[in-house]
Amino acid sequence: METLWLMIVAGMLVAYVVLDGFDLGAGAIYLGAGKTSEERRKILRAIGPVWDGNEVWLVAAGGTLYFAFPLLYASSFSGFYLPLMMVLWLLMLRGIGIELRAHMENPVWVGFFDLIFCASSVLLAIFFGAALGNVVRGVPLGADGYFFEPLWTNFRVGANPGILDWYTVLTGVIALVTLTAHGSLYIAVKTDGALNQRTRGIATWAWPVQVVLTVVGVVATCYVQPTVLDNFEHHAVGLLIPVVVFGSLGVMIYAIRKGSDKLAFVASSFYIVGMLGGAAFALYPVVLPASTDPAHRSLTIYNTAAGRHGLTVGLTWWIPAVILALGYFVLLFRMFRGKVRLEGEGY
Amino acid sequence: MDSALLVDRIHFAFTITFHYLFPQLTMGLAPLIVVLKTLGLRRNDEVYNQAVRFWGRIFGINFVMGVVTGIPMEFQFGTNWSHFSRFAGGVIGQTLAMEGMFAFFLESAFLGLFLYGEKRLGPRGHWWSAVAVFLGSWLSGFFIIVTDAWMQHPVGFVRAADGSVQLASFWALVLNPWAWWQYAHNMSGAVITGAIVMASVGAFYLLWGKFEAQGRIFVRVGVVAGLIFSVFQLFPTGDGQGRMIAAHQPATLAAIEALFVSQTGAPLVILGQPNVAERKIDNPIEVPNALSFLTYRAWKADVQGLDAVPPDMWPENIALLYYSYHIMVGLGTVFIAIMVVAAFLLWRGKLFSARWMLWILLLALPFPYIANTAGWMTAELGRQPWLVYGLMRTAEGYSKMVSAGNVMFTLLGFLGMYTVLGILFLFLVQREIDRGPVGEVSSGH
Numbered sequence: 019m020e021t022l023w024l025m026i027v028a029g030m031l032v033a034y035v036v037l038d039g040f041d042l043g044a045g046a047i048y049l050g051a052g053k054t055s056e057e058r059r060k061i062l063r064a065i066g067p068v069w070d071g072n073e074v075w076l077v078a079a080g081g082t083l084y085f086a087f088p089l090l091y092a093s094s095f096s097g098f099y100l101p102l103m104m105v106l107w108l109l110m111l112r113g114i115g116i117e118l119r120a121h122m123e124n125p126v127w128v129g130f131f132d133l134i135f136c137a138s139s140v141l142l143a144i145f146f147g148a149a150l151g152n153v154v155r156g157v158p159l160g161a162d163g164y165f166f167e168p169l170w171t172n173f174r175v176g177a178n179p180g181i182l183d184w185y186t187v188l189t190g191v192i193a194l195v196t197l198t199a200h201g202s203l204y205i206a207v208k209t210d211g212a213l214n215q216r217t218r219g220i221a222t223w224a225w226p227v228q229v230v231l232t233v234v235g236v237v238a239t240c241y242v243q244p245t246v247l248d249n250f251e252h253h254a255v256g257l258l259i260p261v262v263v264f265g266s267l268g269v270m271i272y273a274i275r276k277g278s279d280k281l282a283f284v285a286s287s288f289y290i291v292g293m294l295g296g297a298a299f300a301l302y303p304v305v306l307p308a309s310t311d312p313a314h315r316s317l318t319i320y321n322t323a324a325g326r327h328g329l330t331v332g333l334t335w336w337i338p339a340v341i342l343a344l345g346y347f348v349l350l351f352r353m354f355r356g357k358v359r360l361e362g363e364g365y
Numbered sequence: 366m367d368s369a370l371l372v373d374r375i376h377f378a379f380t381i382t383f384h385y386l387f388p389q390l391t392m393g394l395a396p397l398i399v400v401l402k403t404l405g406l407r408r409n410d411e412v413y414n415q416a417v418r419f420w421g422r423i424f425g426i427n428f429v430m431g432v433v434t435g436i437p438m439e440f441q442f443g444t445n446w447s448h449f450s451r452f453a454g455g456v457i458g459q460t461l462a463m464e465g466m467f468a469f470f471l472e473s474a475f476l477g478l479f480l481y482g483e484k485r486l487g488p489r490g491h492w493w494s495a496v497a498v499f500l501g502s503w504l505s506g507f508f509i510i511v512t513d514a515w516m517q518h519p520v521g522f523v524r525a526a527d528g529s530v531q532l533a534s535f536w537a538l539v540l541n542p543w544a545w546w547q548y549a550h551n552m553s554g555a556v557i558t559g560a561i562v563m564a565s566v567g568a569f570y571l572l573w574g575k576f577e578a579q580g581r582i583f584v585r586v587g588v589v590a591g592l593i594f595s596v597f598q599l600f601p602t603g604d605g606q607g608r609m610i611a612a613h614q615p616a617t618l619a620a621i622e623a624l625f626v627s628q629t630g631a632p633l634v635i636l637g638q639p640n641v642a643e644r645k646i647d648n649p650i651e652v653p654n655a656l657s658f659l660t661y662r663a664w665k666a667d668v669q670g671l672d673a674v675p676p677d678m679w680p681e682n683i684a685l686l687y688y689s690y691h692i693m694v695g696l697g698t699v700f701i702a703i704m705v706v707a708a709f710l711l712w713r714g715k716l717f718s719a720r721w722m723l724w725i726l727l728l729a730l731p732f733p734y735i736a737n738t739a740g741w742m743t744a745e746l747g748r749q750p751w752l753v754y755g756l757m758r759t760a761e762g763y764s765k766m767v768s769a770g771n772v773m774f775t776l777l778g779f780l781g782m783y784t785v786l787g788i789l790f791l792f793l794v795q796r797e798i799d800r801g802p803v804g805e806v807s808s809g810h
Contacts, residue, residue, distance in 0.1 A: 088454025095443025
């Protein structure tokens with residue numbers, strides 16, 4: 019039961035990264051790719067009707083995490099207090115930047131909100147990557163299951179780490195590059211002409227960086243958290259993960275070269291699924307490793323889960339709810355399918 | 366009082382108060398937009414569709430503000446109240462997760478369709494998208510109220526070996542009688558906000574002499590809805606909520622009425638300042654025996670005063686609690702009076718030319734916000750010193766690993782951020798209202 023709920027929560031987080039990831043990435047390339055006012059409006063229009071729904075996956079995943087693993091939620095949210103609050107401020111600025119820009123007419127303020135949108139998207143991508151890095155590396159959990167991490171200490175991994183050290187900065191950069199490529203490919207799918215060419219160009223440029231960073235990231239992870247290899251040794255099914263990761267990287271460059279943006283975007287999505295799935299698989303059943311005394315203090319799905327009855331009840335409403343949610347998304351994406359046009363109501 | 370606890374409390378109070386300014390209008394406007402859209406479909410009149418688009422734009426701005434200030438609320442259970450989350454997550458995690466899964470997806474997906482998809486959906490599809498947004502926002506309110514009602518009146522749980530509470534009965538949680546009274550009362554309060562805002566904007570257009578066709582629709586819909594729900598707010602919902610408090614939180618009842626001494630035939634204090642140190646009301650204006658009657662339907666009934674409760678079980682801020690409650694009830698009474706007069710004038714066909722009444726409707730705009738805020742302060746201050754009534758004190762629930770300095774840092778951050786958001790919101794809404802429901806809309810929504 020606990021494993022099932024871990025898969026559900028992890029699956030929702032992956033859905034969040036794949037979905038909101040493309041609009042974060044679109045934000046990151048926004049100023050570089052959108053040269054003219056029309057092109058910028060096209061980018062906003064491509065994500066406009068869906069970004070808020072995408073973000074709901076984060077909120078819903080947070081709620082489901084709270085429901086299924088209350089101690090993990092309580093411990094990690096209070097321990098990562100400062101970076102989480104900053105993520106909140108960035109999410110606010112970004113939402114405001116997207117929605118209010120359309121209400122502004124003066125070019126000075128349009129430019130200001132453009133900058134807010136782009137900068138907050140870049141920073142959010144880095145923060146989310148760094149957050150994942152923190153979870154993989156481990157945190158200084160106390161015997162009561164709580165901890166508090168400052169923003170930085172000495173930038174080294176070890177017994178007394180900060181939110182930012184060389185490893186989490188690395189994972190932040192990996193996230194930024196990954197989402198930049200992901201967002202570029204989405205905008206390429208949704209647009210034509212010069213904007214399509216330019217975003218495809220960004221993805222082509224990002225690809226070798228992504229390959230190198232993937233390898234560096236895997237090596238660094240094995241160094242920082244050697245236990246990640248254990249599950250791969252014992253369960254051969256884990257070997258599928260590197261196949262998915264590197265296979266999708268291969269498909270990605272093949273599709274970009276062939277000009278098949280949709281396939282490239284799908285491959286990029288699989289790459290994200292592979293990377294995040296790999297991290298969850300490697301840690302399982304741990305969900306938050308302790309940096310000191312990991313054998314006793316690490317938070318696992320078993321010592322953080324809610325009561326059995328509650329988890330069982332949860333399944334009866336979660337399954338219909340997710341079917342409904344997927345239905346809305348299919349409807350929403352179908353209604354706004356195809357290349358974006360600028361006429362009519364909207365951004 | 367531990368200073369981190371105090372800053373955590375101010376942090377939550379500030380962010381939730383600011384947040385709830387937006388959902389109350391979202392939830393209040395959503396059904397009224399459905400009404401306008403339905404009238405538009407029935408009468409096949411473009412004026413109504415323009416009205417729907419106009420309120421859709423206001424709704425959209427308001428919704429974004431609600432979303433961006435709402436995400437911090439869900440985070441704060443973990444960041445600032447982690448011991449509470451660990452203690453109660455096994456129960457209220459259910460409803461908070463359900464809110465995300467059922468309400469947020471519905472609301473966000475269909476708001477996109479409602480705002481940007483009118484042409485693609487056609488009139489019927491557009492009507493359905495408005496209904497879906499309405500349902501989503503009201504479901505969201507429901508799950509939040511069930512959560513709060515459980516904190517007010519915990520039911521359907523068992524204590525686990527580690528001291529935390531776990532779900533024992535899902536239906537007991539969802540069918541908590543407290544939740545249903547509170548939900549009815551709260552949603553009715555939200556509709557009052559929506560109705561008064563709509564009537565107020567309509568009155569503004571009529572006084573201005575522009576967009577008068579729209580103005581008349583807004584005033585008519587606003588006044589009719591305002592009359593129905595301001596009465597519903599008092600009876601049965603306010604009355605039912607009050608009797609829940611009398612039955613389950615006697616100390617709270619005594620404190621909101623500032624009844625320091627238990628008595629037979631307790632008076633209802635209309636005005637007066639509670640003097641907690643001397644345990645009396647200064648300058649009281651009272652209706653004899655009325656509190657006994659309202660609570661127990663008997664003029665000479667015994668009502669328990671604060672003296673029947675040990676002082677460490679008293680709500681901590683009796684004066685503020687007393688004022689919150691009296692402001693809520695006082696304003697609620699004023700709304701009924703305004704709406705009765707306005708509805709009478711509307712029925713006689715004189716409302717649209719009665720400038721004095723239109724001025725009253727226009728200037729009424731901030732007061733439902735104050736009443737709703739005061740109502741929530743009554744509920745939350747009234748529950749003190751408990752975080753979960755009878756089970757966990759507020760002083761036990763905050764994040765002990767997060768220092769006061771860190772919480773102060775983010776509190777100041779939120780103060781700054783919300784000041785900017787508030788100014789932007791007022792500026793944008795004011796501009797939409799000035800621009801009016803008819804004619805060319807800029808590249809904006």
